[in-house]
Each structure stands twice: as structure tokens, then as C-alpha cells.
Amino acid sequence: MCCSCFFVPLHAECYAYYMIRRILASLLFFMACLVAMPYTLVIDAGHGGKDPGAMKNGAKEKNINLAVALAFGKLVEQNCKDVKVVYTRKTDVFVELNERANIANRNKADLFISIHTNATAATVGPRGTETYTLGMHRAADNLAVAKRENSVITLENNYEQKYEGFDPNSSESYIIFELMQDKNMESSVKLAGLIQKQFRQTAGRVDKGVHQAGFLVLRATSMPSVLIELGYINNASEASYLTSSAGVNALAKSIYNAFVAYKK
Secondary structure (H helix, E strand, O other), X not given: OXXXXXXXXXXXXXXXXXXXXXXXXXXXXXXXXXXXOOEEEEEEEOOEOOEOOOXXXXXXXXXXXXHXXXXXXXXXXXXXXXXXEEEOOOOOOOOOHHHHHHHHHHOOOOEEEEEEEEOOOOOOOOOOEEEEEEOOOOOHHHXXXXXXXXXXXXXXXXXXXXXXXXXXXXXXXXXXXXXXXXXXXHHHHHHXXXXXXXXXXXXXXXXXXXXXXXXXXXXXXXXXXXXXXXXXOOOHHXXXXXXXXXXXXXXXXXXXXXXXHHHO
């Protein structure tokens, strides 16, 4: 056998080995890039600017939402170096509902948390925190909360065209939410449950549970998302707690603990 014939199998084996090494190197590089990509969290402080949200007992919802959002975000920034925090607002400005979702989508967020404060039509409201995911209302109270939070769109120009004829005060407009299949529902519900658990354990708040309702700000997001109602502003003791430094810090710490547990 000639030398050239003898070395053909060896050359083929070396080439195959070389190609396998290149493929493995490419895979390792790709995995390293994935590891290096930051986890993006979007924190949405509800209302703001010309939209004060609920107002009662000398407090404004927009201010409570922003205080908790900033305190929560600060905890993440200080302790989770692999997380990129994006805020829909950091000051007292008005941001349209669809733009809040657009901010999350443009940043390719991994998670969207919208922070709000609850209220009822009663003179004296109940007590407690609750967390919502997108979905069917299941109860009249859930629909009432969604209507109140969605009514902010009436402050926007051309909202009828922008939201395709959606009327935040019409029950018929919410039928679409019963037909939507949210691929992120399982993750959203898991996070909502962790948040409620922390509100109970860390902040000692009354747990009013996890609910589903048709929130426009959650409808347009393309990642797991929740909307938190921190408490009832038309309850004097709740309003006092929500506007105190201790209350803000305890609520922010609760959301932070839930976020860390969810991310793990």
C-alpha cells in the first residue's frame, strides 16, 4: 500500500475531529453569550402626571406607586448585578398605557411588574393586598378593578382609535379577555403567588389572593407580567401605612423577595 493511501483514513479522522472541535467551540461561545445577556425587569409605577389615580385620605395613588416602584428597583439594582432594571417612569409624568407595554417589549423584558394602589366606591374601604394576572374576571369585583385601572386611557388623545374601540366602562369590551390564551399565564400566576406570600410574611399584610382580570397594560406585553394592588387608599389605616417610609420599604422588600425567588 502506498503512503498516500495509508494516510487517507487518518486525514478523514483528523478533519472530523477538527469539525467537532469547531462546533463545540461555537456552542460554548453561544452559551457564554446567553449567560452574559442581562435579565431585564421592567417596573411600571401606575398612573402619574395628570392622572393621579385613586385619591383619598390625603394621599394620591400615583405617588404611592412611584415610591414603592423606586424602592423595589433600588433593591434589585443593589443586589442583583445580572439584572437590568427598566422603569416606565421615575418621576411624576403621564405615560400612556400602551407605551408602558411598548417599553417592556422594546427592551425584550423577561418580566413586567406593574404597581398600583386599590380603592372602592365605599366610604371606608377594606384592607389587604392582591396581585392580578391577565385573564377572565371570574368575579364582579375583579371587573370593577380592571375598569378603574383601564379608565386612564380616556385621558389619552384618540384613545378610541388607539385601542380599537375598547370602552373601559363597558362590560362587553372585556369579552376579548375571556378568549385570549396567554402563553405566559403559568409563570405569571407563579410570580403572583410568590408576591402575595411575601406580602403576608414580610410585610404582615392581609392577603386577598391572586386574581385574574382584563388589564390593558398586561394585554400588550409579550412576557410574564403581573399587576399589584398594594392596598386600599380609601381605608384610613391602609392609606397611612402606604404613605409611610416603613410601609413603602416593607412592600418593596416583599416584592423584591418574591422576584428573587421567582428568578431562581
